[in-house]
Amino acid sequence: MKKSIPSSLSSFSVLRKPCPFVPPFTPIYRKQQKQRRRPLIQLSAISYNKFIHFALDESKRRTHLAPSPLQERYNSMVSMDGNAELQMSSFKATKIRLLRSLCIETQTTQTMWTLAYVLDFAVFPEPEFDMPIFCANFFTSANVNIVVLDLNPLHNVIIEREYRDKYYKGLIPLGVKYAELLPWGGKLTSESLKFFSPIVIWTRFTSSPQKYEVLYSAFMDYYKAWLELMDQAVVETNASQIKRNREAQHRYLTWRAEKCYCRRERSVLL
Numbered sequence: 001m002k003k004s005i006p007s008s009l010s011s012f013s014v015l016r017k018p019c020p021f022v023p024p025f026t027p028i029y030r031k032q033q034k035q036r037r038r039p040l041i042q043l044s045a046i047s048y049n050k051f052i053h054f055a056l057d058e059s060k061r062r063t064h065l066a067p068s069p070l071q072e073r074y075n076s077m078v079s080m081d082g083n084a085e086l087q088m089s090s091f092k093a094t095k096i097r098l099l100r101s102l103c104i105e106t107q108t109t110q111t112m113w114t115l116a117y118v119l120d121f122a123v124f125p126e127p128e129f130d131m132p133i134f135c136a137n138f139f140t141s142a143n144v145n146i147v148v149l150d151l152n153p154l155h156n157v158i159i160e161r162e163y164r165d166k167y168y169k170g171l172i173p174l175g176v177k178y179a180e181l182l183p184w185g186g187k188l189t190s191e192s193l194k195f196f197s198p199i200v201i202w203t204r205f206t207s208s209p210q211k212y213e214v215l216y217s218a219f220m221d222y223y224k225a226w227l228e229l230m231d232q233a234v235v236e237t238n239a240s241q242i243k244r245n246r247e248a249q250h251r252y253l254t255w256r257a258e259k260c261y262c263r264r265e266r267s268v269l270l
Helices: 027-036 050-064 071-074 162-181 209-232 239-270
Strands: 012-014 076-079 082-090 096-107 113-127 131-142 144-152 201-206
Touching: 050 082, 050 096, 050 113, 050 209, 071 082, 131 209, 144 162, 144 209, 162 201, 162 209, 201 209
Parallel strands: none
Antiparallel strands: 012 076, 076 082, 082 096, 096 113, 113 131, 131 144, 144 201
């Protein structure tokens, strides 16, 4: 049966190991790419690579990361017009169902100046654990940063107080710290509130090296907090609760697919 390219990857071709359904580069195209390739100019000296490196290094200190099948299949890709590059890493571990980082850089054809960076970093626990999902979604252009950083709850923290206290009561000071350093990004819908925690960082700010360092500090602190929760997590043996956790992850992913990405695309276009 013939496979099709996922819609989110349809404009990219694989660089390292082509998938069977993606035409490999021709020698002429390789030559043209080599001639056109010039050193990339970082956008305001900003790169999300150190965010990813920090997260992977911290994770490896706590657990053994094994590459997932996605790692080999989609680890490095470039758009057909050569104006966007995608780098993806994906791993799994004892308590981690999937750790996945996706970094996209776009640039102009003529000058090769960087136009925007996108980081989509997420860590999903195994369903035997009701831990939050670590989520970092960053968009950076020359003028603006749009950021969501959170430990997304599996279950509704507005209704389920016991779950809220279990994971977030001790993290409130951390949320307050960065609420004072990063401006609130604006109104959230009631639907979105179900998927965010009491310590969510939802912010928009003008791009600057100073704000970038604050964001990096927040990323480090939030990720270390998530790893602490992972270390303390106790495996669930109740089959119905495991099913409930799995369904909660599915709801979160469905919401992300239907809401977050289309809204981010609209914000970029506007």
